Amino acid sequence: MLRKFRNITPFQVILVTVFTALAAFMSLPIVFILNHAFKPQNELFLFPPQFLVQNPTMRNFESLILHASNATVPFTRYLFNSLIVAGLTLGAVIIVSTMAGYVLAKYQFHFKQLILALITLSLMFAPETVGIPRYLIISGLGINNTYFGHILPALASPIAVFMLVGFISQIPGELLEAAKIDGASHFGIFAKIVLPLSTPAIATISIFTFQGVWGDVETSTLFMQEETMRTLAFYVNSLLSGLQNSVSGQNVAAAAGLLMFVPNLIIFLLFQRRVLETMVHSGIK
Amino acid sequence: MNTQLAPSLERPKSKATAIRAKWNRFWREMRRDAFVYLFLAPFLICFLLFIVIPVIMAATLGFTSYDGFGSLHFIGLANYISLFTQDIIFLTKAIPNTFLFALIVGPGGYILAFVFAWLIHQLPIRIRDYYTLAFYAPSMAGGVALSVVWIAAFSGDRVGYFNNFLLGMGWIDSPVIWLQDPKYLLNIMIIVSLWVSFSVGFLAMLAGLQTVNRELYEAGRIDGISSRLQEVFYITIPSMKPQMLFSAVMSIVGTLKAGGISTQLTGMAITPSYSGHLIINHIDDYAFIRFELGYASAVSVMLLIFSYFAMRFAYRLFGSKEEL
Numbered sequence: 001m002l003r004k005f006r007n008i009t010p011f012q013v014i015l016v017t018v019f020t021a022l023a024a025f026m027s028l029p030i031v032f033i034l035n036h037a038f039k040p041q042n043e044l045f046l047f048p049p050q051f052l053v054q055n056p057t058m059r060n061f062e063s064l065i066l067h068a069s070n071a072t073v074p075f076t077r078y079l080f081n082s083l084i085v086a087g088l089t090l091g092a093v094i095i096v097s098t099m100a101g102y103v104l105a106k107y108q109f110h111f112k113q114l115i116l117a118l119i120t121l122s123l124m125f126a127p128e129t130v131g132i133p134r135y136l137i138i139s140g141l142g143i144n145n146t147y148f149g150h151i152l153p154a155l156a157s158p159i160a161v162f163m164l165v166g167f168i169s170q171i172p173g174e175l176l177e178a179a180k181i182d183g184a185s186h187f188g189i190f191a192k193i194v195l196p197l198s199t200p201a202i203a204t205i206s207i208f209t210f211q212g213v214w215g216d217v218e219t220s221t222l223f224m225q226e227e228t229m230r231t232l233a234f235y236v237n238s239l240l241s242g243l244q245n246s247v248s249g250q251n252v253a254a255a256a257g258l259l260m261f262v263p264n265l266i267i268f269l270l271f272q273r274r275v276l277e278t279m280v281h282s283g284i285k
Numbered sequence: 286m287n288t289q290l291a292p293s294l295e296r297p298k299s300k301a302t303a304i305r306a307k308w309n310r311f312w313r314e315m316r317r318d319a320f321v322y323l324f325l326a327p328f329l330i331c332f333l334l335f336i337v338i339p340v341i342m343a344a345t346l347g348f349t350s351y352d353g354f355g356s357l358h359f360i361g362l363a364n365y366i367s368l369f370t371q372d373i374i375f376l377t378k379a380i381p382n383t384f385l386f387a388l389i390v391g392p393g394g395y396i397l398a399f400v401f402a403w404l405i406h407q408l409p410i411r412i413r414d415y416y417t418l419a420f421y422a423p424s425m426a427g428g429v430a431l432s433v434v435w436i437a438a439f440s441g442d443r444v445g446y447f448n449n450f451l452l453g454m455g456w457i458d459s460p461v462i463w464l465q466d467p468k469y470l471l472n473i474m475i476i477v478s479l480w481v482s483f484s485v486g487f488l489a490m491l492a493g494l495q496t497v498n499r500e501l502y503e504a505g506r507i508d509g510i511s512s513r514l515q516e517v518f519y520i521t522i523p524s525m526k527p528q529m530l531f532s533a534v535m536s537i538v539g540t541l542k543a544g545g546i547s548t549q550l551t552g553m554a555i556t557p558s559y560s561g562h563l564i565i566n567h568i569d570d571y572a573f574i575r576f577e578l579g580y581a582s583a584v585s586v587m588l589l590i591f592s593y594f595a596m597r598f599a600y601r602l603f604g605s606k607e608e609l
Contacts, residue, residue, distance in 0.1 A: 015407060022401075023419035026480070029434040030422045036437065048453075049444050100328035108309070109318040115329070120596070122336045123534055132353065132578065133339035141334075156331040162534075163489065166527035170496065185321045200492055208485045215427045250433055257430030264425045272414060 025229050033261065036254035037061075044250055060255035064239070073227045075235075082214065084231035085150040086263075089213045094202055101164025102194045106176060119158045131222055138223045150231070154213055160205040167201035168194060203271040210267045214259060236260055238239040267275070317505025346582035353576050364583035376583070378559040380565045382471060383541070386563060389475050391540040391595075395533060401483065402490040403517065417491060424484040432549035435477055439463040439550070452591030464550050474546050474561050483552030484539065496515030496522055530603035537595045541588060544569065564588050 031051075036058035059232075065075045070176060134153065143149045171194065179189050195202075220234035236256040297594050315322070332424035347365075350358045368375060375570025405416050418574065423431065438446045441462035448460040463469050510516055522529060547556045554574060556562055 012407070012409070016402060016412075019404060019408070019416060023416050027419040027422055028481075029431055029480070030426060030432050032437070033426065033430065036433070036500045045444070048446055048449055049446055051446070096327045096331070099324040103321045107318070107321050109321045110315065115325070118332075118337065120534070121593070122332070122340070123538055123596075130336075130339035130343050132572075133342035134335060136342075137334055137338065152331055153335045155328065156335040158332065158336065159485070159535075161328060163531055164532055170527070186324075200495075204488050204492055205484075207488065211425060211427065218320055252357070253433040257426065257433055260430045261426040264427070265422070268418070268421070268425060272417065 033254050033257050036251055037253075037258040039107055039251045041251065060251045061259075063252055064255050064259070065179045073230075077228055078230065078232040078235045081229060083160060085147060085231060086210055086213045088147065089151050089154045090210055091208055092151060092155055093160055093209045093259060094206060097157055097160035097164055097205065098156050098168075098195060098198060099190065100161050101168050101198075102190055103104075104161070105165045105168035119162055119165075122158045123162060131218065135222050143228045145229050147229075149229075150213075150219050153223075154209070154216075157205075157209065160209060163205055164201055171197050206271050207225075207260065207268055211264050214263060233260065269272060343582045344586055346579050347586045348583075349566065349579040350577075351579040353578050360579070364580050365587075368580075368583055368587065374559055374562065375564075375567055378562045379564050382560075382562055383564045386471065386475060386478070386543070386593075387540045390478045390482065390543070391536050394479055394540070395486070395536045397479065398483055398487040398536070399490055399529075402487055402494060404523070405491065406494040411452060417488075420483045421487060422599070424481040424487075431481065435473075435550055436464070436552075439473060441465065465557050467556075467558045470547070470551070470556055470561040474550065477550070478540075478543055478546060482536070482539070484535070486535040486539075489528045489531050490525070493525030495520070496528075497524040526603050533599040533603060534596060537592060537599060541565075541592045541595070564591075 035051065035053040037060055038053045038058070040055055040057045040059060043050060043054060104112065138144050138149055138153070144153065175193060175197075176189055179193055184192065215233050216231070217233050217237045218228040224230050236259065239253065241257050289551060346357075348359060348361060349522045350360050350364075401420055405413055405420075406415060439458060440446070440448070441464065443449060443452065443460050445460065445463070447463065448457070451457045452460070459467070463473055497520070502526065505516060505520050542565060544563045547561035547563065547566060548554055548555060548569075551557065551561070555566070555570060565588070568581050568584050568588070570581075571584065
């Protein structure tokens with residue numbers, strides 16, 4: 001134990017103290033939303049305003065859930081839709097993007113440069129600006145009001161492919177050559193070498209793909225006309241927009257915000273650990 | 286090859302065979318690479334359907350006058366001409382605001398993300414996770430969830446947290462209406478955006494830092510690198526170019542796309558006297574309030590051109606020949 005402490009340099013001591021203060025400061029919004037979500041109505045109007053909650057209550061969450069069960073679509077339906085959509089999208093994006101990233105990084109073929117140029121170009125186009133053409137295509141395919149309407153647009157994820165191309169091109173080519181000599185098929189190489197070796201990058205894209213899908217309101221608003229097919233993000237957002245300018249609704253809004261935040265946090269914690277583990281133990285350094 | 290007496294007669298045929306030979310070779314190569322296209326197909330189909338084709342449709346709309354319901358009229362460059370000659374709000378508000386916002390939040394957020402990622406990397410492994418989480422959490426919560434935080438913090442009365450703090454310190458005499466005052470809105474937007482700028486790019490940098498070969502540092506020390514700053518410039522950054530590039534692209538995109546933030550802060554689609562009006566707000570204004578989709582598409586094409594040049598700059602900085 002003592003020897004461990006002796007190894008710590010003054011640089012690290014200063015770094016850790018300054019950094020702890022900074023990190024605490026940066027996470028203030030999260031601490032705030034966590035406290036605000038449990039505040040009873042009367043604590044919102046206190047003067048001077050209190051940052052921390054004094055008498056935590058679950059009422060905000062109750063009213064959030066009860067509010068929906070009075071409506072035609074129960075709260076659990078939104079939750080179910082969100083879970084299905086997020087889960088399926090995450091799996092599909094990982095497989096589809098890694099497959100594309102692998103061949104784009106490691107093989108020469110016709111149209112390769114064109115596809116790469118298109119991907120990098122498309123990184124910068126805001127999807128909001130193409131909402132209407134997208135709607136026309138979705139209804140042309142006849143997949144509005146189905147889960148495909150949620151999932152398929154998310155599969156076109158140039159960010160994920162872009163990142164995987166960068167990452168997979170760092171995997172030494174000799175490794176793939178060796179596998180080929182040992183008689184592995186294309187799919188074998190992909191499943192046994194490329195997929196495991198790119199786990200760090202896959203973990204990273206999982207984090208932001210989930211985040212994007214979970215918080216996405218656009219597909220529910222534009223492509224889903226039936227209320228039963230819409231997701232939790234849409235429901236929370238419709239709550240927030242009504243409460244924006246009144247102090248009295250802030251606690252319910254914070255509760256809804258917390259509800260959107262927690263699954264993101266769980267997914268992040270789940271995959272962040274994988275990122276570090278794979279980085280420390282994998283062969284690519 | 287051709288030794289006949291009248292080669293001119295044969296030329297068309299040989300040209301045709303040359304094309305056919307080329308086609309055959311092309312086809313053979315396509316067949317040989319079939320598995321490549323098979324691997325690429327699912328992504329490529331979705332990519333074409335939901336990104337390429339919509340973008341082409343939007344770009345064509347830029348040359349038309351279209352309200353979303355009626356018929357399309359081709360009006361040539363009229364949208365672009367009026368954009369640069371008549372649209373006072375675009376020229377005096379949207380462009381300067383976007384440039385100021387993008388210049389501070391883009392490079393500023395990028396440098397901050399790198400500095401903090403590097404500092405986190407210097408910490409002992411066991412505690413790194415907690416710091417990563419602390420910095421990443423605000424951007425993870427996302428715009429919708431955090432808007433309630435900013436609204437409460439910058440509230441215009443004494444109950445607002447920021448006002449209360451400043452009054453307590455004696456730095457201001459009366460509460461300031463932060464979010465409705467044109468003087469402060471853009472600054473608050475910049476602060477808030479910097480706060481949530483530790484997003485995907487930050488994670489990519491952290492991942493990149495771990496792939497740097499440790500032996501390089503020792504080799505560098507032998508070659509005469511003395512300070513940590515030199516280490517960062519000569520070893521760390523060159524070794525993680527792909528991640529630096531990715532992160533740069535992400536911050537450019539994030540900055541130019543930002544626009545929702547002003548609406549979330551003020552609760553209005555158009556900010557007070559256009560003080561927080563960015564190009565994206567201009568697009569939303571014309572597309573979803575005035576339903577002039579043609580004009581809105583022309584504006585978004587301009588935004589696309591701006592970001593293209595920003596992107597070229599990033600590639601000049603971090604691009605290398607092998608990757609991409």
